[in-house]
Amino acid sequence: MPADLEHPHPAVNATRARQGRWGKHVFWVLVISTVLAAAALFGAWGLRSGDIARVEHTRGATTTQEAEHYSTGQAPVKQTPSS
Template sequence: MAPNLATRFNAARARQGRLGRDVFWVLLISTFLAFVALLASWGWNAGRLAATEPDHDAKAATAQTFDAAAP
């Protein structure tokens, strides 16, 4: 007859996961993939992140039309 697992473990012990090499590799690989995704996102948006004003080019073009004569 198979041993009754309810008598060997309490509820808190049964809910806990195992620690070991498998968990370590999953954690290591997922952290690395998150880092790669962060770098890719940063590289994709680097031009927009470097700009101080979102419409810098439009403001420079419209500012030239307001040349007024000296009073």
């Protein structure tokens, strides 16, 4: 499209020309997309909530004797001589 040289227009610097307009349509796009993202997040969370509730817990030691079976003895710290 050819430039319209007959009608004067205000001079705008490059930074201002690259900026987008902030209007109501931009606001509503942001609001609607945020609401949809939140709905998708909570929807996925709701669909997987049954799987989260069915986690099998590991059975730990129930008596002192069983707990002692899993303990390891303390060993002195090994140091390497400096060169």
